[in-house]
Amino acid sequence: MPTVSRVLGYQHLADGDFAPPASPRVFFEPADTETGVWVARDLITEGCSVLDLGSGSGAAAAAMARAGAARVHGVDAGTESVAWATEHYASRDGDLQVTLAQGDFALLSTAQLLSTAPAPLTRPLVVTSNPPYVPLTPQAAARRRSISGGADGLTWAPAIIGHARALRCDMGLTIGSYSTPRTAVRLLRSAGYRVDSVTLCPLPLGEFTLSHREQVLALERSGEAVLWRTGHGPPAYFIVGLACRWAGPDAGRARGDLTGDGLLHLLRTAARSHTSRLEALDEPAPDGWTGRLRVLDLPAATVRHHW
Numbered sequence: 229m230p231t232v233s234r235v236l237g238y239q240h241l242a243d244g245d246f247a248p249p250a251s252p253r254v255f256f257e258p259a260d261t262e263t264g265v266w267v268a269r270d271l272i273t274e275g276c277s278v279l280d281l282g283s284g285s286g287a288a289a290a291a292m293a294r295a296g297a298a299r300v301h302g303v304d305a306g307t308e309s310v311a312w313a314t315e316h317y318a319s320r321d322g323d324l325q326v327t328l329a330q331g332d333f334a335l336l337s338t339a340q341l342l343s344t345a346p347a348p349l350t351r352p353l354v355v356t357s358n359p360p361y362v363p364l365t366p367q368a369a370a371r372r373r374s375i376s377g378g379a380d381g382l383t384w385a386p387a388i389i390g391h392a393r394a395l396r397c398d399m400g401l402t403i404g405s406y407s408t409p410r411t412a413v414r415l416l417r418s419a420g421y422r423v424d425s426v427t428l429c430p431l432p433l434g435e436f437t438l439s440h441r442e443q444v445l446a447l448e449r450s451g452e453a454v455l456w457r458t459g460h461g462p463p464a465y466f467i468v469g470l471a472c473r474w475a476g477p478d479a480g481r482a483r484g485d486l487t488g489d490g491l492l493h494l495l496r497t498a499a500r501s502h503t504s505r506l507e508a509l510d511e512p513a514p515d516g517w518t519g520r521l522r523v524l525d526l527p528a529a530t531v532r533h534h535w
């Protein structure tokens with residue numbers, strides 16, 4: 229197991245990002261957003277551009293700009309999300325550092341997505357996404373578009389990975405420990421990506437997920453989802469941020485790569501912990517992965533907007 233770094237508290241979101249948006253149809257879950265920003269930060273180099281797919285409130289895009297990206301362009305399908313993000317986070321007066329546009333990344337081609345930016349995004353370019361990732365039944369999914377990741381939690385992953393791959397650039401993907409994480413790594417690896425760092429953040433299941441957890445439990449029973457049961461309160465999951473390097477289609481396997489089985493092993497180890505610092509990850513374990521592992525121990529918000 230690699231050495232674990234721990235971050236106790238928020239480091240990227242600004243004070244104003246902790247107030248829920250006025251519209252309940254703008255996603256609000258600070259721990260999830262903060263995790264996505266850590267993933268982006270692992271890939272951001274001074275002066276790079278970021279294409280953020282499913283940018284929600286725009287708080288993540290703004291935080292990525294503060295973390296050093298010269299340009300961040302967020303695209304979201306939700307009308308209210310784009311309006312909120314534009315009003316609160318878009319750069320003004322001709323400055324293009326943070327820009328936002330409406331668009332469906334599952335329908336638009338990569339070229340069409342790029343053309344929603346007011347000026348070309350220059351390289352180095354990073355694609356990030358913290359998409360809806362909760363596995364839900366079709367009936368439940370229809371009621372929560374901002375969090376539903378389809379039956380396996382990965383409905384949106386192929387489109388996101390496809391855009392990053394088409395651009396041959398590094399990418400960050402944030403999912404849940406119940407979003408068939410083994411499959412997620414397989415998809416990434418077969419597209420030519422290597423997982424460079426993993427960020428984990430424990431979080432209680434949201435109210436809607438808790439009351440519609442059939443699909444999550446079915447995946448847990450089949451061994452493809454990991455929940456965390458401490459004996460105190462309802463089960464929790466881990467937000468899983470995967471910062472990935474573009475290795476190319478012919479990269480092949482290298483020693484020290486994280487595999488899908490490796491990620492599952494890591495999550496199951498984390499789930500043996502008694503505290504939110506995920507101390508079980510400090511146990512020495514026979515594992516070949518040599519990347520970076522970060523644990524975020526963040527207070528959960530009392531209000532969540534999952535629409």
Ligand SMILES: C[S@@+](CC[C@H](N)C(=O)[O-])C[C@H]1O[C@@H](n2cnc3c(N)ncnc32)[C@H](O)[C@@H]1O
Binds near residue numbers: 260284333334375
């Ligand atoms: C879980 S929220 C995350 C928002 C933001 N990235 C954050 O971290 O705070 C997912 C966002 O993806 C958007 N979304 C879902 N499917 C989409 C699609 N096909 N195209 C564009 N945006 C999409 C939703 O509207 C929602 O705002």
